[in-house]
Amino acid sequence: DTEVTQTPKHLVMGMTNKKSLKCEQHMGHRAMYWYKQKAKKPPELMFVYSYEKLSINESVPSRFSPECPNSSLLNLHLHALQPEDSALYLCASSRGNRRSSPLHFGNGTRLTVT
Amino acid sequence: DQQVKQNSPSLSVQEGRISILNCDYTNSMFDYFLWYKKYPAEGPTFLISISSIKDKNEDGRFTVFLNKSAKHLSLHIVPSQPGDSAVYFCAASGNAGNMLTFGGGTRLMVKP
Secondary structure, eight states, X not given: OOSEEEEOSEXXXXXXXXXXXXXXXXSOOOEEEEEEEOTTSOOEXXXXXXXXXXXXXXXXXXXXXXXXXXXXXXXEEEESOOGGGOEEEEEEEESSSSTTSOOEEOOOEEEEEO | OOSEEOOOSEEEXXXXXXXXXXXXXXXXXXXXXEEEEEXXXXXXXXXXXXXXXXXXXXXXXXXXXXXXXXXXEEEEESSOOGGGOEEEEEEEEOSSTTOOEEOOOEEEEEEO
């Protein structure tokens, strides 16, 4: 079982919907990440939270809005998405934001935008 | 332009033999490298890492070799087992903390 839990596992939404992806970890990790993975492509970094503060935003469109309510939770709020946003969204956490702290990934949310 | 490349999309190996997965990078600022394994419907799982101050790191059946002058690293799995069948991603980071750049992945199939 993965120690990073993502819900829901699958999500289908229309372009006018508002939905949220949720991520939870109880390993005491202080850095959390959102990655996006398209089919047959590598994961691409979207956001990094370090000690509950947004530290990196990789020029992600504003229709994706991250939120870190506390050190264990990470949300990704979705609004007015496009079909090309359909992908696997992966959450990860690490003990710190140093390179020696490997990322622990959740199993992802497979998002389909219709 | 892909900064981390895995030129072999797939690799098939007989059980018990060695699996060698390759990765090349172009960014000279990368100095920490990792390998992740991914099963279908699961997130990537960390396997092994290597810092640029080393040229080899070993953990059980897994060994990573780094050739800095060639900007090349490889993952050796010996002996290969059917349970090793998965997609393997090479990843790299530079001075910007824990931001990882992933390669495109290599699908390893270990045949019994």
